Structure formats: C-alpha cells, structure tokens
Amino acid sequence: MSRYLVTGADGFIGRHLVALLRSVEPHADVLTVGRHCKLDVRENCMDVFMAAGAVDYIFHLADVSGNAQWSAQHAVDQFFSNTKISTNVLEATAVHQRSARFIGVSSLWAYPSHVRLARESDYWTGPLVEATQHYGFNKKLIGVGLQACKQQYGQKGTVLVLGSTYGPGDRSDHVIPSLIQRMSDNQKSLEIWGNGYQRRDFTFVEDQVRSMYLHRDFDGPLLNISSGRTYSIRDVVSALVSTSQYGGEVRYQSDDPGEVDERALDISLATAYSGWPSIHKMHTLEEGIRLTLKGRQNHG
Structure with missing residues (x-):
C-alpha cells in the first residue's frame, strides 16, 4: 500500500489529484496538507512532515498564485511567500522524508520569455517574463533544491511542468x-x-492530474506533461x-x-517516456x- 503526502491539497489541482489518488489506489494512504498548515512557517512545515511518518510520494503543489496581472501587482508578497514555502518543504523533506519520491511542479512561466515551444533543454537558456519572473524563479528554486537533495542524500524525484490547467x-x-x-x-x-x-496549451484538470500520476516515477530533473x-x-x-x-x-x-x-510546452520527452498523451483518453x-x-x- 502506497502512502502519499500532497501539499496544496485544498487547492484547485490538489483537490483533483487527491480524488484521483483515492480512486485509482483505494487502499492507499493519502495525507492532505492544506492552507491551514501554514507551510510558510518553518516549524509548522517540519512538524507536518515529521508527523506524517514515512511516505512513498510527496506531491508538492502548495504555492501562492494568480494570473499575470495579479502576480505583477503582488510581486513582493508572492515572492516571499512562495520562497518560504518551497525552502521549508524541501528542508522538511530532506530532514524527515529522505526515502520519499518528491514530485514538484512548475509552469511555463519558469521558461525563458523568448521560448515559444518550450523544451526541457530550454529551461535555463535565458531571462524570464519580467513581470512574473519572481514566480517563475521560485519554480526553478524547487528544481535546484531537489537536485541538491539528490546530490547529498540520494533523494528521488522530479519536477513536472503543467499546462494551463482548467x-x-x-x-x-x-x-x-x-x-x-x-x-x-x-x-x-x-x-x-x-x-x-x-x-x-489549455489542459483539462482531470487529464492533468492523470498525467501527474502516470509520471510520478520519472527520474529526470524536468518533464513537460501538458495536453500537447x-x-x-x-x-x-x-x-x-x-x-x-x-x-x-x-x-x-x-x-x-x-x-x-503562442506559448506552449513540447511534450515529446513525455511521449518517448510513457506514450503520453495517447495512453489516456483526453x-x-x-x-x-x-x-x-x-x-x-x-x-x-
């Protein structure tokens, strides 16, 4: 029986992911971490990850988000909140959940502004959209932190890049x-x-969380998993x-x-790895x- 820990479980994508996990693995233990846990406070985050006991998978979805206009208008608040959440979750994983497979999420906002059809190899090739770069760089931080955990502790995991989910x-x-x-x-x-x-690349949420589940064991640093x-x-x-x-x-x-x-994700790596999206009725x-x-x- 697998044990899952999902941060941001009361958010839009988180709720659908939790529902999917409980549907496809009815005997799994799915631990949900919502806003009330206040993961931006280090002590709270440490307590949550320690109290969870050993889990097999961590899906880290918790963040503070909005559309591009909102993000630009709340840059400082969003930057500091998300930086605290990300570093706290990564540290709590490194301290209390080293045997878990960590799945972070990213978005097209983390790709350079000049990229139109984003491939994983483009991720670090230039500056981000200036108005929302504070949000995009935080997504990059998650990947860098995970790589550090892999290097020092042998942590397993990846970062999955989602489409424009609705x-x-x-x-x-x-x-x-x-x-x-x-x-x-x-x-x-x-x-x-x-x-x-x-x-x-608008992606229906049920298709998006299915893709997250199907690619939870991917070992590479980054994988685009939108609708294509x-x-x-x-x-x-x-x-x-x-x-x-x-x-x-x-x-x-x-x-x-x-x-x-046009800005979209190139999902050819996911297709080569799993056959996505043809393996699922979109x-x-x-x-x-x-x-x-x-x-x-x-x-x-």
Whole structure:
C-alpha cells in the first residue's frame, strides 16, 4: 500500500489529484496538507512532515498564485511567500522524508520569455517574463533544491511542468474561469483584451492530474506533461458561448494584439517516456468546457 503526502491539497489541482489518488489506489494512504498548515512557517512545515511518518510520494503543489496581472501587482508578497514555502518543504523533506519520491511542479512561466515551444533543454537558456519572473524563479528554486537533495542524500524525484490547467472548481482569475465569471456578470457583452488569436496549451484538470500520476516515477530533473495541444482564446470563447448559450455580444480589442501569439510546452520527452498523451483518453476543449460549466452550476 502506497502512502502519499500532497501539499496544496485544498487547492484547485490538489483537490483533483487527491480524488484521483483515492480512486485509482483505494487502499492507499493519502495525507492532505492544506492552507491551514501554514507551510510558510518553518516549524509548522517540519512538524507536518515529521508527523506524517514515512511516505512513498510527496506531491508538492502548495504555492501562492494568480494570473499575470495579479502576480505583477503582488510581486513582493508572492515572492516571499512562495520562497518560504518551497525552502521549508524541501528542508522538511530532506530532514524527515529522505526515502520519499518528491514530485514538484512548475509552469511555463519558469521558461525563458523568448521560448515559444518550450523544451526541457530550454529551461535555463535565458531571462524570464519580467513581470512574473519572481514566480517563475521560485519554480526553478524547487528544481535546484531537489537536485541538491539528490546530490547529498540520494533523494528521488522530479519536477513536472503543467499546462494551463482548467476545470470544475477553479475559482482563480486565470483565463477560462475569468471568462466564465465575466460572462455571468454581464449577459449583454463580453470584451476580450487582444485579438483572441493567442494560443495556449489549455489542459483539462482531470487529464492533468492523470498525467501527474502516470509520471510520478520519472527520474529526470524536468518533464513537460501538458495536453500537447494548443487552443486560441477565440476557440475557448467559442466553446464557452455555444455551451452556455451566451447571448451577449463578444468584442475583441483587435487594435491591441495582447500577449505573444503562442506559448506552449513540447511534450515529446513525455511521449518517448510513457506514450503520453495517447495512453489516456483526453478531453476535447468542448468536453472540458462542458464539464467545467456543469461543475459551476452544481456547486454555485
């Protein structure tokens, strides 16, 4: 019987990961660590990891996050909070959980700003997007800390890079939940910043956590595990409008192109390692949007 410890277990992705673990391994012991544990306080973090007893896997998802605008406006708070959480969790792992396999998570924000289709080999090849570099560098810190634990203590583990994850229960201000909220607030019109042609690798949360589970034993330092398929903002809006039967006018600020046209993760290494994503029946964008809206209707 496996024992799992999941930090950030009460967050959007964390809740879905915990549900998956309990579904695919009903006899596993899944220990959840939420916000109330205050992992940014070193003593709290040490106590949690010691009290857990020996675990087989640590999924470290806990962080303070938001969309790019929020991140830029709260740079200091986000930087110090996430740095404390990351260093505390890594130290607690090194002290109390050396036999556990550590799985950290990263994002496209940790890749250099010039990269459009990000390969793992690109990770350290240049500066990050300036407005959110404090967030991206913290994700890099997790990888560096894990490598130090491997070097000194023989720790096992990896860092998995996730796509732009969306799905039921996401109340953040990221693209898809933000669009849903704005459509709900204004039934007459929806104004989109940019021309809508920007493409991202939106990944439905159930597919994303399945990928995390399937790649939990990867031994390399970094692995991209998104859907491997990009969708434009216009694709997302079209799916939302048709699924929700939104009757308002959709207006794009076409005079402002918005963010860079396309940024995505190259998942060829994951494909070579496991066959991802063909080994799993992925949700289409339309299916994911439908389930996201259904979850919102059911839970308010």
